[in-house]
Amino acid sequence: MVEPHKHCPVCGSPIPMKERVCSPDCEKVLEMNQKNIRKSRIMLFAVIVVFILVWAYFMFFK
Structure with missing residues (x-):
């Protein structure tokens, strides 16, 4: 029987x-990936906020 373990999220090798x-x-690779994901989420949130503000402007200040 194999002792309990999990796999590295980057390379897939077995680890304790x-x-x-x-x-x-x-x-380092995992930290870079997480940093890129965080940046992407912030950018997506910013774009959504900008679209909502533009939509609100055109709805209320025609």
């Missing part, structure tokens, strides 16, 4: 349950 990633290199 308490570890987040398998190596410092994978840690």
Whole structure:
């Protein structure tokens, strides 16, 4: 029977349950990916806010 483990989210190699990633290199890649996702979400939120503001302007100040 295989002892409990999980897999590195970056490279997929088996790691202990308490570890987040398998190596410092994978840690850097994971942090970069999370930073890019965070930037993308902020940009999407900003675009949605701008569209709502433009829509509200045209609805109320024709």
